[in-house]
Amino acid sequence: MTFRLGYGTNGFANHRLDDALAVIAGLGYTGVALTLDHHHLDPFAPDLPRQVEKVAARLDRLGLGVVVETGARFLLDPRRKHHPTLVSDAQEVRVDFLLRAVGIAADLGADCVSFWSGIVPAGVDDDEAWRRMRSGVTEVLDGAARRGVPIALEPEPGMLVERLDQALRLRAELGSPALLGITLDVGHCVAVEPEDAAACVRRAGDLLLNVQLDDMLPGVHEHLEFGEGELDLAATLAALDEIGYTGLAGVELPRHSHAAPDVASRAMSALREASPKGALHVASHLPVGVLREDSPNGTSPLHGASHLPVSALREASGPEAEHPWLAEAERAVRADPQTIRTFFPAVGRVVGRQAVRGESDPLGVVHGTVDDVGRTRLLAALAAATGPEELAAELTSLYRFGDDAERRGVLRALASVGHQAVTAGVELVKDALRTNDTRLVAAALGPFAADHLDAHTWRHGVLKCLFLEIPLAAVAGLDRRADEELRRMVGAFAAERRAAGRAVPDDALELLRSET
Amino acid sequence: MRIFDPHVHMTSRTTDDYEAMHAAGVRALVEPAFWLGQPRTNVGSFTDYFDALIGWERFRAAQFGIRHHCAIALNPKEANDPRCAGVLDVLPRYLAKDGVVAVGEVGYDSMTPEEDEVFARQLELAVRHGLPALVHTPHRDKAAGTARTLDLVRESGLPPERVVVDHLNEMTVRAVADSGCWMGFSIYPDTKMDEARMVALLVEYGTDRVLVNSAADWGRSDPLKTHKTGLAMLAAGFDESDVDKVLWRNPVEFYGQSGRLALDEPDASPTFEGNSILRGGS
Numbered sequence: 001m002t003f004r005l006g007y008g009t010n011g012f013a014n015h016r017l018d019d020a021l022a023v024i025a026g027l028g029y030t031g032v033a034l035t036l037d038h039h040h041l042d043p044f045a046p047d048l049p050r051q052v053e054k055v056a057a058r059l060d061r062l063g064l065g066v067v068v069e070t071g072a073r074f075l076l077d078p079r080r081k082h083h084p085t086l087v088s089d090a091q092e093v094r095v096d097f098l099l100r101a102v103g104i105a106a107d108l109g110a111d112c113v114s115f116w117s118g119i120v121p122a123g124v125d126d127d128e129a130w131r132r133m134r135s136g137v138t139e140v141l142d143g144a145a146r147r148g149v150p151i152a153l154e155p156e157p158g159m160l161v162e163r164l165d166q167a168l169r170l171r172a173e174l175g176s177p178a179l180l181g182i183t184l185d186v187g188h189c190v191a192v193e194p195e196d197a198a199a200c201v202r203r204a205g206d207l208l209l210n211v212q213l214d215d216m217l218p219g220v221h222e223h224l225e226f227g228e229g230e231l232d233l234a235a236t237l238a239a240l241d242e243i244g245y246t247g248l249a250g251v252e253l254p255r256h257s258h259a260a261p262d263v264a265s266r267a268m269s270a271l272r273e274a275s276p277k278g279a280l281h282v283a284s285h286l287p288v289g290v291l292r293e294d295s296p297n298g299t300s301p302l303h304g305a306s307h308l309p310v311s312a313l314r315e316a317s318g319p320e321a322e323h324p325w326l327a328e329a330e331r332a333v334r335a336d337p338q339t340i341r342t343f344f345p346a347v348g349r350v351v352g353r354q355a356v357r358g359e360s361d362p363l364g365v366v367h368g369t370v371d372d373v374g375r376t377r378l379l380a381a382l383a384a385a386t387g388p389e390e391l392a393a394e395l396t397s398l399y400r401f402g403d404d405a406e407r408r409g410v411l412r413a414l415a416s417v418g419h420q421a422v423t424a425g426v427e428l429v430k431d432a433l434r435t436n437d438t439r440l441v442a443a444a445l446g447p448f449a450a451d452h453l454d455a456h457t458w459r460h461g462v463l464k465c466l467f468l469e470i471p472l473a474a475v476a477g478l479d480r481r482a483d484e485e486l487r488r489m490v491g492a493f494a495a496e497r498r499a500a501g502r503a504v505p506d507d508a509l510e511l512l513r514s515e516t
Numbered sequence: 517m518r519i520f521d522p523h524v525h526m527t528s529r530t531t532d533d534y535e536a537m538h539a540a541g542v543r544a545l546v547e548p549a550f551w552l553g554q555p556r557t558n559v560g561s562f563t564d565y566f567d568a569l570i571g572w573e574r575f576r577a578a579q580f581g582i583r584h585h586c587a588i589a590l591n592p593k594e595a596n597d598p599r600c601a602g603v604l605d606v607l608p609r610y611l612a613k614d615g616v617v618a619v620g621e622v623g624y625d626s627m628t629p630e631e632d633e634v635f636a637r638q639l640e641l642a643v644r645h646g647l648p649a650l651v652h653t654p655h656r657d658k659a660a661g662t663a664r665t666l667d668l669v670r671e672s673g674l675p676p677e678r679v680v681v682d683h684l685n686e687m688t689v690r691a692v693a694d695s696g697c698w699m700g701f702s703i704y705p706d707t708k709m710d711e712a713r714m715v716a717l718l719v720e721y722g723t724d725r726v727l728v729n730s731a732a733d734w735g736r737s738d739p740l741k742t743h744k745t746g747l748a749m750l751a752a753g754f755d756e757s758d759v760d761k762v763l764w765r766n767p768v769e770f771y772g773q774s775g776r777l778a779l780d781e782p783d784a785s786p787t788f789e790g791n792s793i794l795r796g797g798s
Contacts, residue, residue, distance in 0.1 A: 079781060342612040342645070349614060349776065401563065401609045403570050404789055436790025468790075 003240055004065050005271055006031030006250035007264050008212065009040055010072070013257040017041060017055065021062055023261050027268050031065035033114070033212065033250035036101055037072040043100040052107045059108065067152075067210045067248050068105040068113045070098060085118020086136035087129040087160050094118070095136050098151070099143040106147040111247050112209045113144070114183040116154045117161040129160045134174060144179045152209040154183035157192045157221040158358070164193060164200050171207070181209035185252060186236050187216035187223055192359075197231060198239035205243055212252035213271070220370055222352045223253050225263060226270035228323060233274040241276050325350045326374050330381040337386050337394070340378055344398050347374040348405055365442045366474045368412050372443070375409030376416050383417040391417065392424035399428050407432065408439055414448035415476075422452050429453055433461045441465065442474035450477025459486045465507075466493060472507040479514070487512060517759060519742050521545040522767040523650065523682060523700065523729035526584065526739075527565075527573055528552075533732070533739045534580035540743035544779055546771060547573060548587035548620040548650050551594055553734045559602040562590070566610050571788065574615055578782035585777065587620035587650050588613075595634035596626070604637060611645045617774040618642075620650025621682070624661045627654065632668070639672035648678040648773050650700070653688060662688040666695045678773055680727055683708055686717065693721055698770055702731035703741035711741070711748040718749065723761050727770060 007029045012020035017040045024032055034055075036043045041055055059066055076093055077083040084090040101113045120129040137153070144151050153167045161167050164184065171180050182204045189197035201208065213236075215229035216222065226233050240249060251271075256263040329343040348371040355364035356373065364372070379398075383391050395417075399410040411432055418425035425448055432444035445461050453461070462475055462482075472478055490511050494504045519542040526534070526547050537545075547569055549562075556562060569586040577584035588610045590603040610616060619642040622635050642649040651669070654661035662681065669679050681692045682700030685708065692699050701717070702708045709717075714728060732739040746759045771777050786792055 081780075341609050345609065345612040345614065397609075401606065403567075403613060405614075438790065440789065 001237075001241055001275060003211075003245045004031040004248045005029055005268075006033055006065065006067075006248045007267070008033040008035060008069065008250050008252045008254065010035040010037070010069065010254040011251065011256055011263065012260045013037070013039075013254070015257075015260060018058060020260070021058055021064060024264060025062040025064055027261075027264055029251075029264075029268065030063060031067075031248040031250060032059070033067050033069045033210070033248065033252070034108075034110075035069040035072055035254075036104065037075055041104070043075075043097065043104060048104075049107075052104055056108050065248055066108055066110045067250070068101050068108065068110045070101050070113060070115045071254075082118070085116075085159075087118040087120055087124065087132045089121070091132055091136050095139050098140045102140065102143050102147050102149045102151070105149045110149070112150040112152045112181065112183075114152045114154055114210045115140070116156040117159045119158055120160050126160070130170075133160055133170065137170070137174060137180070141174075141177055141179060150179045150181055150209055152181045152183040154185060154210075154212070155188060156185075157188055162188075162192060164189075164203060168204075168207075182207045183210040183212065184208060185212035185214065186231060187212070187214035187229065187252070188221070190216040190218060190229055190231050191221050192219075197236040201236065201239040201245070202243060208243070208245055209247055211240065211245070211247065211249040213249050213267075214252045217370075219357055220352070220354055221358070222354065222370075223255060225253065225256070226267060226274070233270065234276075237271070237274055238276050323351050323374065326377055330377060333378055333381040334385045337382055337390065340382050340394065340398070344375060344378055344409070345403070345406055347371045347378070347409070350374075353405070363439065365439055366471055368408070368443070369405075371405060372409050372412045375406070376413040379410070379413040379417050383420055388420050392421035395421055396424050396428065399431070404437060404440065408443040411440065411443035411448075412446060415446045418448035418452065426452055429461075430457060433457065433464060436468065438468045438470050441468060442470045445475045447476040450475075450481055455481075455483070455485070459483075459489060462486060463489050463493060466490065466505055469505065472511065478511075482511060482514065517541040517743065517746050517756075517763065518543055519746065519763045520767040521729055521739070521742050522680070522727045522771065523548055523702065523731050524739055525550060525731070525733035526577060527568060528734035529732060529739060531576070531580070534577060534582060537739050538580045538582055540740050541746075542582055542739075542742065544583040544585070544767075544777075545577070546585045546587055546617060546650075546767070548618070549589050550591045550621050550652075550733065555597060556594060557599055559600065559606065562600065562603045563606060566606075570610070570613050570615055575788035578785075581782065583779055583782050585615050585617045585771065587618035588616050589620050589622045589638050589650075590634055591621050592623050592625040592631050592635065592652060592654075596628055596630045601634075604634065607638070607641055608645070611641060611647060615776065615778070616647070617771040617776050618648045618650050619645070621652040622649060623652035623665060623682075624654045627657070627661060627664060635668055636672065639669065639674050642678070643672065643674050646775070648680070648770060649674060651679060651681045651697075653681060653683050655683075658683075658685070659687050662691055666691060666697070669695070669697065677725075680770060682727075682729070683731070685709060686713065689717060689721060693725075698725045698727055698766075700727045700729060702729050703738075703745050704731070705736055705738055711745045714745050715748045715752045715754075718754070718758075718762070719752070723754075723758055723766070725766070726762055727767055728762055 007024045009020050009032055041051055045051055073081045076097055084093045086094050098115055105113045117133050155161050155163050155167045167182055184200055184204055186197035189200045193200055215224040215226050215231045217229045251267045253263055332339045351374045352370050355361050355369050357367045361367050395410055399407050414425045429444045429449050432440045441464055465472055490508050494508050497504045521542055524545050566588055574584040594600045619638050622638045624631050639649055651665055676696030680698035680700045683702045684692055684699050689699055701714055703714055728742055728745050730739045730741040742763055746763050749759050
């Protein structure tokens, strides 16, 4: 293998830096991605030069290569995560920080400084943000040239530069500076890139200065352990080998600090297994594919998502990789349906709460959220294990005792299980339509409502969407069920708006245009 | 001074209180479930209350930059009312929810057999759900009630470091300090503890395993007592780190055992389920 395997210190946020480095080196990693943070080599410390010297000595003693990462969450602004960025009004704060990072990287002998663009602030258009990005990078490049340190731009989902092609375009626009390269997070490739991580590696080619390793699911920006998402790790590592990559490939699991040593150990096992043959010594004690046996039938929700050996995850994963906690919860619910009462509320804590299609639907109003998907799976398991009466009773209880997210979960799951409990399902949909909660109303008007709700209630539901400014894309079966009466109602709504001098929503106009 | 009030009943307080608390440094709190000053008559009253604790109240606090968590339980006072016994059956659903960081308040009021039974069952729920427990000690016959509380905790199998025994005073603190449980003190305008006595106890017992709360509710009470205790500590020669430990790091450590504390900036979306706290708006 031509490159170093490392681990990101942001995945050891609860460790002292010295301890983190020792644990990482002890597991067999030969590099670290060092995120400068208030407790990890604070770039604003009064005795910074001495601190840098100490860290450099420690890295040297442990035989660790290093890249400098600049994605700390609250280093520059204690209240706003990642703020300010290169595309903020206060861009100069970020530029100053990146220049400090360049200095630290030079003194540490780091491969490069890795950085990202930033979320485009409200009220700033993309063109302006792009201009800011160009000017900011240009300033940092000046500093980088003075110290001879390369900088590597990381495409980050949700930010101005979120895909590899945008990063390459920015580089080309700046005249392809020699010191500007690319950081590639291979999990991001799964989440947002049009091609897989191996293809992205090949496309970045010689420009690749830094690689972050983690797993992800398509469309979901959540850093997962290997095997929990859809990354083909073996193919990705093989591609790095193939292009002759010589930098650091560091595991990037910033939300796993609570269990960092175990997580880092599992990651190393997975990397060994997936490495090109003969490239790394393969440990002989790799866990065999057996799922954890302890008490999935207990009433206590399983804590944490990541107690399974990596190889077990892989065996448990079908073509659509499964979340291990969910898989265990599903089995528990099938074995003892009552356990859904404590699993169902816990879903968001474990699988996350992001929108399924965050780019076009940031709040999940139209397409739902990943916890909705998880809850649907639990209810499908319940439906498979109980009769229609029990299912109806539990759907009602989960909804009645549920918080807002749980209620949405029940409503969205009706698309899959509602046909087995139609009367109860209709009552829940009607309850949701009585509220003013936009996400609840939207969740209520899915395929189940399209199939089972009476015409009067359904039409009023659609009209309520127009009032609450819920996109009608959230309403399933609109084309099929829209009738003359609905058009009359929407027409009257539009007339009322116009009479009041107020704008008529585009969705309403479109529906009226669809009249045949 | 950053403050985490580990026991305060915000449902009974006004938005002025929230404003004043934020201004004084309160950034997070736990609201344990308790009684309302008049008896509830059925299980539904409890579930509506629990729904408010996990939803509306959390939203209201967020509007003032305060992270709201809660503890859920059948309180000792109402444990004696057979009309409310069914609450125990719905507790497991609520104990699994986001933002629920403990079982509480549990404990004794009049030390009846019904209270024994309900208290023990709820400690068992804490064990099963991996949560800490917030235990109230009685207003009457407090020392005996505290001793009996500690016996029951020992029998429950819940580790002492997952239990806070609350409303302590000079008469009851020693037994709790020796038990390994956390020591909770409610600072009140005239009953329970005051700031000066609290500082004296901190001098004597140190700052480990101590939680200071306002326990403010619908009665005469003061949600700024945590802040005032911090000032009294500084005046008595404690340094800022001691104050931070008692008023922030200790409650974070205790409730952090739930794995469900969220201490980032609260999401201050302007409405909750379509409703806002603004008048004249929606």
